[in-house]
Amino acid sequence: MDAATFILFGSTGDLAKRKLFPALYNLFLEQKMPQHFSFIGLGRKPFTDAEFQSYVEQSLNTFSRRKPSDHSALKAFLGCFRYYALDVNDKAGYVELLKLVQKREQELGIPENRMFYLSVAPEFFDVIASNIKESGLGDTAGWKRLIIEKPFGHDLKSARALNAELSKSFEEEEIYRIDHYLGKPMVQNLETLVSANPVLGALWSNRHIANVQITASETVGVEERAGYYNSAGAIRDMFQNHLLQLLMMTAAISSPMQSAERNIRKQKIGVLRALRPISKEDAAHHIIRGQYGAGAIQEKPAVGYREEPGVDAASMTDTFVAARLWIDNSLWQDVPFYIRTGKRMKDKSTRIVIEFKAGIKEPYGSGEQPTEPNRLTIQINPDEKITLQLNQKNALNNGQLEPVNMEFSMPANQLPDGYELLLFDALRGDATFFAHWEEVELAWEWVQLVLEAFQENRLPLYPYPSGSYGPDAADALLEEQGFHWWQNE
């Protein structure tokens, strides 16, 4: 891996403390960091280098999956860290920052490879990118890369405007748009799971799959984020990015028998291009929006969204969205993809359920007995788990047909955090699991009409009790095709 400088905007913020420092530290312990490495943290707080290093150490003690125990390794890691106080709007500050970056490059004898990570509010993305260019920080003899956090735009127009601004300072191949769902080990495993297992790969199409259900449910409410959430809702916060990414990752897999092309990003873009658009007039037929009311989570009473601090008593913000989507290509024609996400739901779970078509012949000995369809459940969160449901005769119960599960699971605390995998990829220049601009733009294009339909109140806002599976209306989306949601059992 190339020696490089890692420049972190927002290094005193929450994300840096909880995710980024621990991710870098774990990569360091696994020797997955460049041997010579310069880290420069930026923020508004006045920190000395020593204060910053002890701040990073505290974050590792609190949040890292491996707590620092080897003192010399920790010292070597922290020794790479420097701090510079910079207001993102202060143009002259960037010129001083360039001097510090160059000084460290010379001290360490490393090439001008520079990674800029923007862990700051989105309104700063464009000003930072343009100041990087104007100050000369971006004129490197080596590579330069820009990592940006979500949200990427608020709607189609603002996303395009932001991209146009960023493109003035960075090429598309230099921009790494983080969607942390793409960092989850099980999501990165999806393509391999199917293409390396012909037993699944051979079934991965509309010939054998009846429907796909993608769920990302949370038990928490809006918490302290009402200010942001009121203007985003579930559609922007979860659907436009994470859920559409999961849909793309599921549908972009074609087994080696179907295609030799293994360029995941290209195939994902193909999936979005084939997504059937919905009109504003028809949105209510394919989309359900909901908002949590009062109820209980694990027997603890919970207030409704409109009673939450900072929320308007007449708020129309969606805290739940379910949708039925169709991918009009030869692989997925006629297979509905059902997607839902919500806050204050019964359980916390992110999973993809693949429901297979019923067997053509009545299974031997089943008589009148209905059999359950085979299902593959890929759980991404909280723990990773793959479950395949089959039917078998139970000799202990008069040979009755019964569903049985084959299961493989991996507790989350044994796995690397998504940020570890993503930072490792970005440092070695592999953008496979980052969102390409075309993915982001096509996702916004599809969602834009839904946003407008929401705005114009063309869809009812269904209340649902806290602690439930969401509004009943979301069941009707599936019933039309004769299906139902497979809940977490």
Ligand code: NAD
């Ligand atoms: P935060 O508010 O905790 O930190 C923001 C950082 O920006 C701080 O370091 C602050 O010093 C810096 N900052 C603010 N104004 C500045 C200015 N004028 N000049 C220089 N620095 C300035 O935010 P966060 O939670 O760390 O989130 C950072 C980004 O990551 C945001 O885009 C957020 O949407 C995204 N994100 C965060 C999380 C998370 O878990 N926290 C998850 C996903 C995405």
